[in-house]
Amino acid sequence: MAKQSGKTGKKKTKKNVPHAVCSIQASFNNTIVTFTDPAGNALAWASAGGLGFRGSKKSTPFAAQVASQEAAKKAMEHGVSSVDVKVKGPGAGRENAIRALLSVGLKITSVADKSPMPHNGCRAPKRRRV
Numbered sequence: 001m002a003k004q005s006g007k008t009g010k011k012k013t014k015k016n017v018p019h020a021v022c023s024i025q026a027s028f029n030n031t032i033v034t035f036t037d038p039a040g041n042a043l044a045w046a047s048a049g050g051l052g053f054r055g056s057k058k059s060t061p062f063a064a065q066v067a068s069q070e071a072a073k074k075a076m077e078h079g080v081s082s083v084d085v086k087v088k089g090p091g092a093g094r095e096n097a098i099r100a101l102l103s104v105g106l107k108i109t110s111v112a113d114k115s116p117m118p119h120n121g122c123r124a125p126k127r128r129r130v
Contacts, residue, residue, distance in 0.1 A: 016079040017043060021107075022101065024068065026075070026091025031064035033097060044074030048093075064093020068100035075106075082087035082107040088114045 017037045025032045034045040048063035051070060057063060075083075083106050085095050101108060 001085045009085065014078055015043065017063075018079055019082050019084075020078075020080045022033060022075075022085045023114075024064075024087045024094065024097045026064060026087065026089040026094045026097065028059060028091055030058045031067050031091055031093045031097060033064075033068045033071040034099035035071055035078075035080060043078045043080065044071050046071035046074065059092055061093045061096040064091070065096040067093075067102040069104055072101055072104040072106055076104070080106065082109050084109055086114045087111065090115065102130075105111070107124040 015037065020035045020037055020043060021040075023034045023036065025034075030047055030049050032045065032047040035043045037043060046067045048058040048060075048067045051063070051066055053060070053066075054062040072080075083101065085098055085101065085108055087098070098108070098111065
């Protein structure tokens with residue numbers, strides 16, 4: 001008997017979602033951009049590290065811009081035309097990631113900062129002396 005070649009499984013379906021939520025997680029080390037439908041199901045995502053940026057180049061604003069553009073292009077294949085943007089974290093690429101969404105042609109309806117703010121929680125790392 002001949003062995004079957006190729007993958008078997010569920011084929012990805014293209015959803016038609018006109019309005020989505022874009023979550024930008026900008027840490028000091030990387031930027032991750034995720035598009036979800038209003039229910040929270042992921043449509044598309046991209047990260048600076050996943051696009052070939054390594055080491056200290058991952059945390060640059062340019063890497064965040066490229067990741068945002070890549071995720072937006074994938075999301076537009078699902079019919080996304082307008083987005084609510086939620087930004088989380090202190091990273092360098094926050095503003096550049098939002099600007100990249102505009103340059104791709106998405107309409108931004110709202111921008112919200114969802115960064116977790118401590119009510120004097122954990123002790124901060126010691127200051128560098130240079």
